[in-house]
Amino acid sequence: MKTTKVHFTDPHIELAHGAGGKASRRLIEGLLVPYLMKDTLTELNDAAYVDADGRRLAFTVDSYVVKPLVFPGGSIGEIAINGTVNDLAMGGAKPLAMVTTLILEAGLAASELEREVVAMAKAAQRAGVPVVGGDTKVVEHGKADGLYITTAGIGLSDPRVHLSAQNVRPGDQVILSGPIGDHGITVLLARGELDLEADLTSDTRPLWPFVAALIEVAAPGLRWMRDPTRGGLATALNELARDARVAVVLDEEAIQVRPAVRGACEILGLDPLHIANEGQFVAIVSPEYAEIAIDALKRVPGGEEARRIGEIQKEPNRVVLARSRYGGTRVIDMLVGDPLPRIC
Amino acid sequence: MKTTKVHFTDPHIELAHGAGGKASRRLIEGLLVPYLMKDTLTELNDAAYVDADGRRLAFTVDSYVVKPLVFPGGSIGEIAINGTVNDLAMGGAKPLAMVTTLILEAGLAASELEREVVAMAKAAQRAGVPVVGGDTKVVEHGKADGLYITTAGIGLSDPRVHLSAQNVRPGDQVILSGPIGDHGITVLLARGELDLEADLTSDTRPLWPFVAALIEVAAPGLRWMRDPTRGGLATALNELARDARVAVVLDEEAIQVRPAVRGACEILGLDPLHIANEGQFVAIVSPEYAEIAIDALKRVPGGEEARRIGEIQKEPNRVVLARSRYGGTRVIDMLVGDPLPRIC
Numbered sequence: 001m002k003t004t005k006v007h008f009t010d011p012h013i014e015l016a017h018g019a020g021g022k023a024s025r026r027l028i029e030g031l032l033v034p035y036l037m038k039d040t041l042t043e044l045n046d047a048a049y050v051d052a053d054g055r056r057l058a059f060t061v062d063s064y065v066v067k068p069l070v071f072p073g074g075s076i077g078e079i080a081i082n083g084t085v086n087d088l089a090m091g092g093a094k095p096l097a098m099v100t101t102l103i104l105e106a107g108l109a110a111s112e113l114e115r116e117v118v119a120m121a122k123a124a125q126r127a128g129v130p131v132v133g134g135d136t137k138v139v140e141h142g143k144a145d146g147l148y149i150t151t152a153g154i155g156l157s158d159p160r161v162h163l164s165a166q167n168v169r170p171g172d173q174v175i176l177s178g179p180i181g182d183h184g185i186t187v188l189l190a191r192g193e194l195d196l197e198a199d200l201t202s203d204t205r206p207l208w209p210f211v212a213a214l215i216e217v218a219a220p221g222l223r224w225m226r227d228p229t230r231g232g233l234a235t236a237l238n239e240l241a242r243d244a245r246v247a248v249v250l251d252e253e254a255i256q257v258r259p260a261v262r263g264a265c266e267i268l269g270l271d272p273l274h275i276a277n278e279g280q281f282v283a284i285v286s287p288e289y290a291e292i293a294i295d296a297l298k299r300v301p302g303g304e305e306a307r308r309i310g311e312i313q314k315e316p317n318r319v320v321l322a323r324s325r326y327g328g329t330r331v332i333d334m335l336v337g338d339p340l341p342r343i344c
Numbered sequence: 345m346k347t348t349k350v351h352f353t354d355p356h357i358e359l360a361h362g363a364g365g366k367a368s369r370r371l372i373e374g375l376l377v378p379y380l381m382k383d384t385l386t387e388l389n390d391a392a393y394v395d396a397d398g399r400r401l402a403f404t405v406d407s408y409v410v411k412p413l414v415f416p417g418g419s420i421g422e423i424a425i426n427g428t429v430n431d432l433a434m435g436g437a438k439p440l441a442m443v444t445t446l447i448l449e450a451g452l453a454a455s456e457l458e459r460e461v462v463a464m465a466k467a468a469q470r471a472g473v474p475v476v477g478g479d480t481k482v483v484e485h486g487k488a489d490g491l492y493i494t495t496a497g498i499g500l501s502d503p504r505v506h507l508s509a510q511n512v513r514p515g516d517q518v519i520l521s522g523p524i525g526d527h528g529i530t531v532l533l534a535r536g537e538l539d540l541e542a543d544l545t546s547d548t549r550p551l552w553p554f555v556a557a558l559i560e561v562a563a564p565g566l567r568w569m570r571d572p573t574r575g576g577l578a579t580a581l582n583e584l585a586r587d588a589r590v591a592v593v594l595d596e597e598a599i600q601v602r603p604a605v606r607g608a609c610e611i612l613g614l615d616p617l618h619i620a621n622e623g624q625f626v627a628i629v630s631p632e633y634a635e636i637a638i639d640a641l642k643r644v645p646g647g648e649e650a651r652r653i654g655e656i657q658k659e660p661n662r663v664v665l666a667r668s669r670y671g672g673t674r675v676i677d678m679l680v681g682d683p684l685p686r687i688c
Contacts, residue, residue, distance in 0.1 A: 013452040018482025027480060031458060035465040036444070036475045048476035050441040053500055055399050061496050062479045063445040065487075097394040099405040100380070101494050103447070108357040114375060121379040131380045132392035135406045136371060138362025139686060143409075143489045148481075150445050152405045152496030156397055342483060 020230025021335030047091030058093030073201025077119030093155030165243035198260035221289025364574025365679030391435030402437030417545025421463030437499030509587035542604035565633025
């Protein structure tokens with residue numbers, strides 16, 4: 001990373017280092033990237049590109065430690081497939097194949113494992129991406145939490161698409177695929193530690209069909225995409241503002257938040273913009289392609305709520321702003337701390 | 345898998361399910377493959393093959409949960425890189441790129457993490473394979489054991505090589521790269537639970553240079569390769585005997601076992617053939633290429649101890665036999681149970 005000189009000086013690892021917000025960035029940019037990726041990495045994205053004898057591949061991996069293992073609308077097995085499919089899609093790549101590992105805690109009921117293996121198989125089938133290999137490890141009781149899943153995926157990068165924060169320009173439009181916060185609040189409520197109930201389900205789903213539709217009609221105008229998981233939409237757009245050295249100005253009214261998510265956030269003192277999603281994404285599209293891109297998303301089943309939520313401006317540099325319906329603006333910061341640990 | 349109808353009926357997951365032996369096979373073939381890979385998998389190998397628009401890629405992933413994190417000759421970070429490089433090499437593929445995830449336990453000292461990140465970076469540099477991406481999760485204290493690492497890798501499959509148990513024929517020669525059991529016994533002793541000491545280090549190293557040398561001189565004769573990690577040489581060769589429907593007849597005297605490994609095994613009642621390795625591999629080579637293959641391995645630094653250790657015969661079908669110096673033979677079974685948990 002050319003843009004930063006981050007030093008990681010924290011003495012111990014804390015939950016916040018895994019939350020996707022500021023502490024995560026400090027760990028990644030201050031410790032992991034300088035050693036592991038100093039020569040290879042130009043930009044932190046959901047998937048990396050690898051040249052394989054003339055074919056441009058997208059390559060990605062994620063570990064899943066969500067708690068509880070099952071929640072309304074999904075489970076760890078389902079998000080372990082969809083999340084990796086979506087990271088490839090966010091790289092403009094049609095998913096080709098996945099490999100997966102299980103870290104199992106001794107004592108786990110075989111029926112729980114079977115349930116998650118079935119969930120993975122169904123999700124892979126729905127996404128149309130085969131699982132071609134894997135690995136299983138078992139650790140002693142008390143050295144994991146049921147099971148952790150890691151899924152790596154490769155995809156073929158569409159040659160029509162060139163995604164990079166460096167390509168984002170003032171005037172580009174910010175498009176969001178649907179309502180935010182469903183996944184994070186669903187998982188939080190599923191823990192049962194709060195005396196709250198809501199008719200809400202995780203939004204986990206494969207995003208490739210939406211991206212494929214976008215590419216068909218708007219490839220030349222597609223600048224940057226991200227599925228805002230940990231840290232939420234606010235964190236994803238702050239990273240964009242920083243990497244692209246632009247302002248992201250949001251029309252806060254246009255960002256859909258279901259009443260149940262908004263209500264839970266109000267009670268808990270959380271901002272929906274910081275809540276994790278699993279099945280939504282944000283795309284930056286040049287102005288001349290914005291309308292056709294939104295139309296294309298709306299035509300894909302499940303994309304009916306796609307809309308423009310803001311635009312890129314030159315100033316204030318590296319800042320995300322939200323304009324309210326009353327004309328006021330507020331600065332939207334990255335997530336700090338970890339209000340919702342182990343959300344994916 | 346066409347060859348088996350395994351049913352997984354164990355009620356709970358136990359450490360033995362992760363040991364690489366019979367219980368692992370039951371879990372994999374009875375539960376994981378039938379759901380996840382029923383359409384894609386023809387043979388369980390270290391790496392899977394994926395067609396990427398005309399390029400034959402090898403794709404692999406492994407999780408690493410070794411305990412302790414550091415041991416003589418290596419550490420979790422080093423084996424997390426070498427192990428994945430080696431799985432690609434065993435698929436006859438030159439490693440192209442890796443991605444990696446860390447599951448960190450809250451409370452882990454940052455200095456411990458830094459040490460392992462440095463170990464990963466050094467191992468990747470030594471192997472000549474870039475790390476291009478990753479993911480980090482943090483779980484609560486007591487929900488992991490320091491850190492777990494998962495590494496996925498892709499490689500370009502050498503078009504001259506066609507590796508499959510189906511290609512193995514009676515008369516083919518069994519070639520082993522060096523002494524066995526170093527890694528498993530080193531890790532076991534590093535735990536300090538036994539009142540044993542030995543001047544022994546893990547054999548972890550990248551195997552691609554050896555495979556590259558083999559391919560150069562013996563590609564048409566190269567039938568099958570495996571790095572015998574969990575479950576040891578005995579388990580790897582039993583899988584071969586079963587998949588290829590042949591007998592593997594070993595000359596037990598030719599299999600090198602260091603005195604420290606043999607001594608520890610005798611005290612503990614273990615068979616060196618069941619002990620995990622990280623930096624050795626076994627290759628099945630057609631008889632006309634066997635000598636040139638061994639010569640090529642010996643010329644690669646660290647390959648001086650490569651030698652022929654046996655041959656493939658038609659009968660007794662699906663069995664591994666070892667001949668002793670006194671002319672007796674014994675049946676070598678797969679690993680049963682888990683004498684050495686969390687060895688990689």
